[in-house]
Amino acid sequence: MSSAPTLRRCALIVCDSLGIGAAPDAVEYDDEGSHTLCHVLEAAPARLPTLEMLGMGNIEGVYCLQSATPRAFACRLAPRSAGKDTLTGHWELMGVTTTRPFPTYPQGFPGELIAELADACGRAIIGNRPASGTQIIEQLGPWHLQTGELIVYTSADSVLQIAAHDDVLSVEELYACCAHARRICQGPHAVARIIARPFVGKPGNFVRTGDRRDFPLPPPGPLFTEALACAGISIASVGKIGEIYSGRGLAHQVQASDNYAAMEAIDRLWAEQRHEVVFANLIDFDTLYGHRNDASGYSRALQQFDSWLAGFLEKLDDGDAVMLTADHGCDPTMPGTDHTREHVPLLLYGSRIRPLHGGTVSGMGLVGAALAGLLGVDPGAKYRDIVATMAGGAIGETVGE
Numbered sequence: 001m002s003s004a005p006t007l008r009r010c011a012l013i014v015c016d017s018l019g020i021g022a023a024p025d026a027v028e029y030d031d032e033g034s035h036t037l038c039h040v041l042e043a044a045p046a047r048l049p050t051l052e053m054l055g056m057g058n059i060e061g062v063y064c065l066q067s068a069t070p071r072a073f074a075c076r077l078a079p080r081s082a083g084k085d086t087l088t089g090h091w092e093l094m095g096v097t098t099t100r101p102f103p104t105y106p107q108g109f110p111g112e113l114i115a116e117l118a119d120a121c122g123r124a125i126i127g128n129r130p131a132s133g134t135q136i137i138e139q140l141g142p143w144h145l146q147t148g149e150l151i152v153y154t155s156a157d158s159v160l161q162i163a164a165h166d167d168v169l170s171v172e173e174l175y176a177c178c179a180h181a182r183r184i185c186q187g188p189h190a191v192a193r194i195i196a197r198p199f200v201g202k203p204g205n206f207v208r209t210g211d212r213r214d215f216p217l218p219p220p221g222p223l224f225t226e227a228l229a230c231a232g233i234s235i236a237s238v239g240k241i242g243e244i245y246s247g248r249g250l251a252h253q254v255q256a257s258d259n260y261a262a263m264e265a266i267d268r269l270w271a272e273q274r275h276e277v278v279f280a281n282l283i284d285f286d287t288l289y290g291h292r293n294d295a296s297g298y299s300r301a302l303q304q305f306d307s308w309l310a311g312f313l314e315k316l317d318d319g320d321a322v323m324l325t326a327d328h329g330c331d332p333t334m335p336g337t338d339h340t341r342e343h344v345p346l347l348l349y350g351s352r353i354r355p356l357h358g359g360t361v362s363g364m365g366l367v368g369a370a371l372a373g374l375l376g377v378d379p380g381a382k383y384r385d386i387v388a389t390m391a392g393g394a395i396g397e398t399v400g401e
Contacts, residue, residue, distance in 0.1 A: 005376030006352050006391040008319030011266060011278045011312070012371055014090070014241075015305065017286035019329020019342025021061035023078055026341040031084075034340035036290065036298075036329040038064035043333055044299035050310040054324075054347045058357050061343065072349035073390045075358030077325070077366060084339045085157045087192040087216055089327030090244045090281075094223040094368040095380075102158030102192040102217075106130055109160065113189055114152065120180035124149040130156065132292075132337065133197055133208065137163055142203040144168060150177065151197075155291075156338035158192035160185060163208075166200050171211045174198055182215040192217055210257035214243040224368030224377075225249025228277065231377045238265045238280035251275065259284040259301060263308050270315060276375060281327075290330025291337045298332055313349065321350025321374070325367050346370075354392050361386065 019036040026032050041048075041064045048056070048065060055070030056062055062076075081088040083101035091098065108128040118125045124147070126140055131153045140151050144165060151163040160181055164174045174196045181194045194215035199208045225235055229249040237245075239262050242253035252275065256262035259282045269278045282305065289298035309322075316322065329342030343360070346367060353374075366383050373379030373387035 003373075003376055003378075006374045007321050007350065008317075009270075009273075009276050009278075010320070010350075010371060010375065011270060011322045012280070012367070013266070013322065013324050014093070014281045015285055015324060015326050016086075016281055016283050017290045017328060017330035017339065018302075018326035018345065019331065019340055020059060020076055020326075020345050021343050023341045023343055029084055029341040031329070031331075031334070031341040034329055034331040034334050034342055035061070036331040036340065036342060037062065037302075039331050039333040040295045040298045040302065041065075043295035046299045046303045048302055048306040050306045050313070051347075054349055055355065055357065056345060056347060059345055060360055062345075070355045070357060072347045073353055073356050073358055074348075075346050075366075076343040076360050077346055077364045078343055078360060078362050079328070079341070080363045080365075083158075084328045084341045085159075085192050086240075086327060087158075087244060089344075089364065090241075091219050091223075092364040093325065093327065094219075094225055094245065095365045096219050096221040096223060097363070097365065098220075103189060104156065104158050105154045105160075105191075106156070109152070109154065110189070113184060116184050117152070117177075117181055118150075120184065121150060121177040123177075125152045127151045127153045130154050133161060133163065134206075137197075137199055137206045137208070138204070141165065141199070141206045145203070154191075156336065159195055160191050160193075161195040161197050163197040163199060165206075166198055166209070169198075171196075171198050171209075175213055178213065178215050190217060212257070214240055216244055216246070218246040219248065223248055224372045225279070227372055227377050228375060231375075233277060233375055233377070234275040235277040235279055236269045236275040238262050238269070238278065239283055241279050241281050244281075250279075256280075256283075258288075259305065263305070263312075267312065267315075270312075277371065286330050286339075290332050290339075293332045293337060295332045316350060318351045321348060321353055323348045323367065323371065325364070327364075348390060353390055356389070358386070358389070 054072040055074035057065030226249040326344040329340035369379035369383035
């Protein structure tokens with residue numbers, strides 16, 4: 001069932017890892033007490049006036065920002081999917097809920113899998129353990145340069161990462177090797193993502209390049225992006241969105257290696273007015289700061305985003321909106337470097353959106369449902385009333401299941 005659209009255009013921005021407090025089941029993930037946003041701001045205080053103006057400080061559990069008369073629809077979302085990685089979070093945003101977490105390898109990958117990968121790539125493999133990407137490159141990079149053996153490693157997430165120096169493997173050769181890994185890692189070893197990690201430089205000064213590429217599993221169910229595309233709504237993606245969703249429902253894909261590039265791409269695509277939706281991921285919060293336990297860097301990145309966002313809001317016309325959310329947490333003050341099981345925010349701002357505190361909603365799928373429903377596509381029964389509220393209905397303090 002479709003309806004007349006409330007919105008003309010929407011920019012959907014995922015602030016990667018911007019969790020706002022432990023989810024109800026956080027204890028099952030050893031993440032009790034996590035709160036990415038507030039712990040970052042406690043460790044490295046910063047002002048975020050644009051997020052405060054929109055109503056981030058009004059959301060339940062966000063004690064570190066001032067509350068204000070909200071200018072946006074603001075609520076927090078409790079994840080329902082099993083797991084706390086990139087794919088489960090992003091898939092749930094677009095309507096696919098997973099029931100089993102992806103496999104992880106705290107002891108490294110099985111010997112037979114590594115042997116098959118070495119045979120497919122035609123090179124021996126070193127590493128095969130959980131590690132920081134920058135640290136394992138520094139440790140094994142010199143030997144890799146001497147021998148040509150591939151650096152394979154994982155993390156607390158469901159990933160298999162392959163690092164290679166540009167002087168040893170071209171980017172295209174590294175991508176081909178990762179494609180072999182994606183083919184091999186199926187069934188019980190269906191890791192969520194294979195990641196190509198090219199690097200350059202000399203021993204003691206290795207640097208990862210911007211040519212990272214993800215080879216994720218395809219989403220196992222229909223996505224709201226596909227429903228929008230079937231309705232003739234054009235979606236442009238920015239950053240790793242295209243890879244995460246296997247391009248499904250996306251009319252145009254723009255690569256962006258960092259937050260700056262992503263924000264520039266959003267500005268450019270918005271000014272072109274060729275697409276009804278600009279769907280972006282800002283990766284630096286997670287990759288550069290959350291996983292590296294760098295609360296100060298995370299805080300600076302939030303300030304930079306908040307400043308950019310203030311300017312972007314000025315570009316919205318009647319019928320335009322911006323929606324902000326996240327895919328999981330990655331609290332840099334918690335032990336370890338893993339993602340954290342947290343609520344995520346939803347802020348929806350536009351001239352046709354009712355500014356309101358929406359309480360706590362069960363399920364991150366409200367993001368995709370709201371995007372669809374406000375653009376005239378059926379949001380589904382679960383969230384139909386909430387989406388109507390965003391455009392002017394009524395809502396209780398706690399909604400959803």
